[in-house]
Amino acid sequence: MNVTAETEIASALDLRLASIWSELFEVPPEQWTHDLIGWFLRAAYGQGYCDAIREPEAGALCRELGLSLVPRDE
Numbered sequence: 001m002n003v004t005a006e007t008e009i010a011s012a013l014d015l016r017l018a019s020i021w022s023e024l025f026e027v028p029p030e031q032w033t034h035d036l037i038g039w040f041l042r043a044a045y046g047q048g049y050c051d052a053i054r055e056p057e058a059g060a061l062c063r064e065l066g067l068s069l070v071p072r073d074e
Contacts, residue, residue: 009065016051020044 014021024040055061059069 005066009067012061012065013048017044017047020047 020040020043027036051061052058058072062069
């Protein structure tokens with residue numbers, strides 16, 4: 001994957017995770033613990049799952065970013 005594609009993916013995902021990032025950055029870095037980081041990772045995963053469910057068409061974000069779609073197991 002080239003740097004431009006990585007930047008586009010990161011930008012698209014960061015926009016979707018803005019509220020989670022803003023909460024994390026309100027916590028001073030010296031107070032970050034494994035438990036806190038784990039919580040934010042789970043929250044980001046959950047946000048991504050919810051976003052995927054709300055997509056008008058499955059895989060829309062992947063297609064928009066030029067990523068390959070993984071076939072669903074039926």
